[in-house]
Amino acid sequence: xxxxxxxxxxxxxxxxxxxxxxxxxxxxxxxxxxxxxxxxxxxxxxxxxxxxxxxxxxxxxxxxxxxxxxxxxxxxxxxxxxxxxxxxxxxxxxxxxxxxxxxxxxxxxxxxxxxxxxxxxxxxxxxxxxxxxxxxxxxx
Amino acid sequence: xxxxxxxxxxxxxxxxxxxxxxxxxxxxxxxxxxxxxxxxxxxxxxxxxxxxxxxxxxxxxxxxxxxxxxxxxxxxxxxxxxxxxxxxxxxxxxxxxxxxxxxxxxxxxxxxxxxxxxxxxxxxxxxxxxxxxxxxxxxx
DNA sequence: ACGTTGATGCAACTCAATTGCATTTATTTG
DNA sequence: CAAATAAATGCAATTGAGTTGCATCAACGT
Ligand SMILES: [Mn+2]
Ligand SMILES: [Mn+2]
Ligand SMILES: [Zn+2]
Ligand SMILES: [Zn+2]
Numbered sequence: 274x275x276x277x278x279x280x281x282x283x284x285x286x287x288x289x290x291x292x293x294x295x296x297x298x299x300x301x302x303x304x305x306x307x308x309x310x311x312x313x314x315x316x317x318x319x320x321x322x323x324x325x326x327x328x329x330x331x332x333x334x335x336x337x338x339x340x341x342x343x344x345x346x347x348x349x350x351x352x353x354x355x356x357x358x359x360x361x362x363x364x365x366x367x368x369x370x371x372x373x374x375x376x377x378x379x380x381x382x383x384x385x386x387x388x389x390x391x392x393x394x395x396x397x398x399x400x401x402x403x404x405x406x407x408x409x410x411x412x413x
Numbered sequence: 414x415x416x417x418x419x420x421x422x423x424x425x426x427x428x429x430x431x432x433x434x435x436x437x438x439x440x441x442x443x444x445x446x447x448x449x450x451x452x453x454x455x456x457x458x459x460x461x462x463x464x465x466x467x468x469x470x471x472x473x474x475x476x477x478x479x480x481x482x483x484x485x486x487x488x489x490x491x492x493x494x495x496x497x498x499x500x501x502x503x504x505x506x507x508x509x510x511x512x513x514x515x516x517x518x519x520x521x522x523x524x525x526x527x528x529x530x531x532x533x534x535x536x537x538x539x540x541x542x543x544x545x546x547x548x549x550x551x552x553x
Numbered sequence: 554a555c556g557t558t559g560a561t562g563c564a565a566c567t568c569a570a571t572t573g574c575a576t577t578t579a580t581t582t583g
Numbered sequence: 584c585a586a587a588t589a590a591a592t593g594c595a596a597t598t599g600a601g602t603t604g605c606a607t608c609a610a611c612g613t
Contacts, residue, residue, distance in 0.1 A: 291579050293591060312569070325593045330570075332591090347507075350490035350569060350600070366534065367487075377531070390547035391517070394506065398544030403487075404537050407530035431610050433560060452600075465562045470601075472560090490569070490600060 276304035288339040295324040299332045300341075300356075309345035309353035309365065309374050346374045346401060364400035370409030377402070416444035428479040435464045439472045440481075440496075449485035449493035449505065449514050486514045486541060504540035510549030517542070 276284075281300045282292045290296065302318045303310065310318065312330050319329070333354050336342035346353045348367040353374050363379040387395055405413065416424075421440045422432045430436065442458040443450065450458065452470050459469070473494050476482035486493045488507040493514050503519040527535055545553065 291590060293579070295592080327571085327594080328592050334571095335591090347488040347490065349487050352570080366531070366538065368534075377527075377535075387518075391506070394508075394544050394547055394550060395517075395542060398506065398542035401541040401543060402535060402538035403541060404534050404539060407534055410534060431559065433610070435561080467563075467602085468561055474602095475560090492601080 274304055276301055284341060288341055290335060290339055290341075295328050296332050296335070298323070299329060299336065303336075303342060303354060303356050306355065308376055309355040311351040311353050313351070315354070345376070345399075348372070348374060348401075348403070362399050364402060366406065367401060367403045368406035368409055369403055370405045370413075373406060375406065414444055416441055424481060428481055430475060430479055430481075435468050436472050436475075438464065439469060439476065443476075443482060443494060443496045446495065448516055449495040451491040451493050453491070455494070485516070485539075488512070488514065488541075488543070502539050504542060506546065507541060507543045508546035508549055509543055510545045510553075513546060515546065 278297065281297050281304075284300070285292045285296065298319055299315060302315050306318070312326070312333060315329055315333065316326055333342065333352075337344060337354065340357055342354045343357045343362070344352045345355045345365050346367055349372050355376070361379065364377045366375045366377055368374070418437065421437050421444075424440065425432045425436065438459055439455060442455050446458070452466070452473060455469055455473065456464075456466055473482065473492075477484060477494065480497055482494045483497045483502070484492045485495045485505050486507055489512050495516070501519065504517045506515045506517055508514070
């Protein structure tokens with residue numbers, strides 16, 4: 274998945290965010306990533322000489338606060354960001370072996386028939402599975 | 414839930430772990446906690462008994478490696494430990510608002526039918542829900 | 554009681570996250 | 584288009600969880 278410069282600018286305008294060069298770059302990197310990326314991984318995708326890490330960091334925060342991006346996982350002390358595709362959120366798989374985070378197709382129905390105050394919380398929650406990915410299972 | 418000193422010693426013996434004072438203390442704290450605890454929270458629970466943080470840290474690792482405890486969540490850069498109750502693992506709810514992690518009753522099985530290499534990974538995975546807990550929903 | 558081996562205490566280190574502040578720049582406004 | 588304004592950037596410093604090296608101590612099988 275990719276994003277044109279115009280699409281990115283429109284997206285930012287709709288969120289009342291200024292279209293700066295690093296911000297557009299972050300948007301492009303997130304759009305092209307097949308999986309959620311950490312701050313460090315975004316830096317690597319951008320190439321190390323480009324922009325200040327703190328700037329990229331704050332842009333990820335901004336995009337998240339604006340609802341353009343979201344944190345798909347906090348696992349292993351790293352926030353992993355992805356674009357918030359309009360549709361409802363899909364589940365993610367966090368590998369405890371290699372640390373990778375993968376997007377899973379929507380359709381994972383967490384059948385939760387729970388009464389009481391937790392019902393709403395659970396129904397609106399994002400689903401995350403933690404285990405060993407196929408690659409790590411093969412090695413073990 | 415609590416644990417007697419004898420039960421703790423037996424549990425450790427079965428795992429080939431020496432029964433040291435800080436280790437027994439960690440075991441007792443985990444046994445009494447209603448929710449998974451971070452390293453820092455375990456230190457706070459131990460309170461007056463002033464053990465070295467690194468010792469407590471390594472004990473949590475040891476207990477995890479021995480299968481006595483497990484990491485219920487990595488959220489927000491904190492590993493949260495709980496005793497590995499014999500039965501299969503239950504899901505957990507991670508609140509993005511206040512950061513608390515709560516144990517959910519088993520039976521909230523997220524059923525996903527997926528083909529291919531991911532099938533096994535998914536079936537053996539632990540389920541984690543991320544959202545806003547009832548308390549945080551009430552404030553918002 | 555002894556000796557082996559694991560555990561402890563202390564200190565140092567890594568790395569993601571976070572923040573203060575002076576400077577620059579995108580966007581608004583005249 | 585140029586000035587005004589509020590936001591964003593670059594740089595540096597700080598926090599906090601996790602992690603590790605090493606000398607000393609202690610659990611426990613013999
Ligand atoms: Mn995803
Ligand atoms: Mn639990
Ligand atoms: Zn893996
Ligand atoms: Zn909460």
